[in-house]
Amino acid sequence: AQTVTQSQPEMSVQEAETVTLSCTYDTSESDYYLFWYKQPPSRQMILVIRQEAYKQQNATENRFSVNFQKAAKSFSLKISDSQLGDAAMYFCAHTEYGNKLVFGAGTILRVKS
């Protein structure tokens, strides 16, 4: 059963605007990491950002930031000042034992000019 839920199959954002992609997960592990990966049409899997579950501070990487709510098991991705190059499929994932990744189904992000 899928333990990572991305409830938005598709999202659209206007260039230069902000968009938030949602993700909820379920894990019984106490020590885990969370990731957002980007997959452009070239089909590469590109790491966007990662969050250590034991850190309360939300991770940020330039225009990308997360809202990590550990108790709610929520891990949303905020993209500020959206650019055309941000258009892609975005996957949320968490680690399991052995550093295995469990992925959500993905959210397609479209950026309008």
Next chain:
Amino acid sequence: DADVTQTPRNRITKTGKRIMLECSQTKGHDRMYWYRQDPGLGLRLIYYSFDVKDINKGEISDGYSVSRQAQAKFSLSLESAIPNQTALYFCATSLHNNQPQHFGDGTRLSIL
């Protein structure tokens, strides 16, 4: 050169054929993984390996086998391909626990 190289990039084959997808890496990572990506399902783990002598089944290993020929090489085989194995296959590596995985560019496999 890419750090994680998958060959072939694309492959079309027929039902019942034996297929091998290859993955090699220059990152020096011990851990290697095979995933398949299907629309609406994201990526799912097929097999993973912590080192040459340690191979483990993932969520969807039925119909697949793997070989870890060396630290740098991890191959995925479909002994008798069937159409529902049509998918995008990714190899990934990681250094150790809770480190990001680094992905190859994927192999798109179509089974007719």
